[in-house]
Amino acid sequence: MPSVVVHRDQDLLAKAVAARLVTRLVDAQSASGGAHVVLTGGGVGTAVLAELAAAPARDAVDWRNVDIWWGDERYLPSGHEERNETGARAALLDHVDVDERRVHPMPASDSGLSPEDAAQKYAEELRKATRPGDHGDVPSFDVLMLGLGPDAHVASLFPGLPALQESRPVVAVHGAPKPPPTRLSLTLPALRTAGEVWIIAAGESKAKAARLALSDADPAEVPAAGARGNQRTLFVLDQAAAGELPPDISRPASR
Numbered sequence: 546m547p548s549v550v551v552h553r554d555q556d557l558l559a560k561a562v563a564a565r566l567v568t569r570l571v572d573a574q575s576a577s578g579g580a581h582v583v584l585t586g587g588g589v590g591t592a593v594l595a596e597l598a599a600a601p602a603r604d605a606v607d608w609r610n611v612d613i614w615w616g617d618e619r620y621l622p623s624g625h626e627e628r629n630e631t632g633a634r635a636a637l638l639d640h641v642d643v644d645e646r647r648v649h650p651m652p653a654s655d656s657g658l659s660p661e662d663a664a665q666k667y668a669e670e671l672r673k674a675t676r677p678g679d680h681g682d683v684p685s686f687d688v689l690m691l692g693l694g695p696d697a698h699v700a701s702l703f704p705g706l707p708a709l710q711e712s713r714p715v716v717a718v719h720g721a722p723k724p725p726p727t728r729l730s731l732t733l734p735a736l737r738t739a740g741e742v743w744i745i746a747a748g749e750s751k752a753k754a755a756r757l758a759l760s761d762a763d764p765a766e767v768p769a770a771g772a773r774g775n776q777r778t779l780f781v782l783d784q785a786a787a788g789e790l791p792p793d794i795s796r797p798a799s800r
């Protein structure tokens with residue numbers, strides 16, 4: 546059963562998730578010597594990274610010992626301002642001492658690869674990073690962050706699209722309703738290899754999606770309902786996004 550934490554507003558939510566991420570990465574590094582984190586695009590996901598860059602405890606994380614992945618990417622040229630990688634670098638990665646060999650952006654459209662071949666290339670990069678004890682062809686991500694669309698999409702898994710039926714770990718997405726139409730995305734099976742999945746959403750426009758995502762709805766129609774970690778699933782919402790949840794779980798953590 547997913548847990549739900551509600552914060553007063555979007556700004557406090559981003560700060561609180563940044564603090565939670567520091568602790569999660571430090572705990573993972575202490576336990577296993579390294580950490581695998583999957584970043585998300587979108588406004589809230591990028592705001593979390595910016596708050597992390599500014600967080601006093603930021604450098605409690607050994608940034609050279611973190612593998613950084615993406616849950617999805619817009620299929621645009623490298624460096625394009627709309628790429629999730631571009632936003633993540635500006636918000637955080639350019640401000641911490643990461644080991645570039647362990648930063649794993651999804652291929653860009655100027656790679657010369659078709660979206661399908663780009664997806665296959667990323668799947669191969671994921672497979673090469675697996676360690677003994679991982680589940681299948683994807684590393685056991687310590688934490689995988691997801692933004693939430695008003696239609697309950699996560700990553701680039703949009704309701705009704707074929708990507709939701711995929712068993713492969715990475716797919717090309719065409720005809721995405723959120724521009725740009727061509728994207729790359731981890732699939733639900735790949736998301737589920739994560740120890741912890743955090744779904745992060747703010748704003749009234751996400752309230753219905755959050756309610757549906759917490760139900761046992763069909764992931765083909767409500768993709769976020771299929772986004773579950775194998776140890777923990779956490780919804781971190783602001784009060785507005787929690788507005789359609791029962792009072793006993795939509796109580797804010799702080800006023």
Ligand SMILES: O=C(O)[C@H](O)[C@@H](O)[C@H](O)[C@H](O)COP(=O)(O)O
Nearest residue numbers: 586587588589692693694699700
């Ligand atoms: O590439 C993307 O657009 C994101 O991966 C997407 O899944 C995003 O996280 C949600 O659409 C929420 O976006 P907002 O937080 O900006 O509402």
